[in-house]
Amino acid sequence: METDFRRVVIIGYGKATGEILKYTADRRADYGYTPEFIEHEPHALSVTKQICEERGIPFASMPDKRELGGYLDEIQEKTLIVSASNNFLFPAVLVERENITIINFHNALLPDYPGRNAPSWVIYRGEVQTGITWHYVTAGVDEGNIIIQKSCEIGPDTKAYELTETLMDLAYEGFCECFDGVLQENAVARPQGFSPERRMYRSSEIPGDGFLDVKEPPEKLYCLLRSVDYGKSGIFPPLQMEVSGKRAEILRYRKVAPEKKKEGADMLYLPFADGELLKIKYRLL
């Protein structure tokens, strides 16, 4: 197999990145490129460093975006940059370099839901289907031609972290399917069609503005709670609500059967239409 790419640089964190890293390392013998990994966003549970050590792949941690930008800017060889679960925005001057090709996976079906935290917004907006998109990176955010898309369903109880896990699996699947085409520069990529209503989601935006109004139907509250649920990752601050005129922070929530209701301090039970209860544990601020 032949490619003109001499280097493949992977930037990202998380499960999909780890799998993509392994795959890229395992395929290097087919093409002769040199793989390397850059950790830009350290994560407490990341195992990418271990994967690099096991497979003899150069690992570098560059949390400073200027340092990362500077490093990438110095690349002279024909290089493929794989951006997987990566929030670093590639400068236009880098994207436009002849010797650099960048592909990125976005965790939504572009052109819908561009920007940040797409899994949260699709849940919050009540979508029943979403997916991932691998696309070429251009100067515009999430605007490049689409290489491959994979879709999945969103269930009525799906939480943001569960959806993210599914999307990670799809991202890896999609990567394996398109990698050869990208390396051989014969991948068929199609332009995105942008509607005038296209809306970019920013990192500063929080579903429901971060506030749970307990006067709303529990179904809507449950949707909001699920949309911001990434466990302890701190992607969003805890939702707040008002209890007896006081501000409270939500600690956790759960859908429970009526017989599982247990009275307790700082706990709220709200009835769903189907008889189940939305249990919310909170802490007064």
Added chain:
Amino acid sequence: MEEKVLEILEEYCEEALDYEGDNMMEEGVIDSFTVINVVSELEDAFDIEIDAKYVVAENFRNKEAIIELVARLLEE
């Protein structure tokens, strides 16, 4: 308490019950998403808050470490 922790692990990560090593995450026995599920269940089962600072590979290196974490938080 130990029994409940093991019950939760059995539901989300059965492999962890037989794992004898010291590095569950690095060895792929448990991944970050499973940790989120386990943390959520532990918090609910024991009515405790597991702060993000405790959600590190060291505290999830094996089932004994998880039990130790819960015991520590119950004492606080």
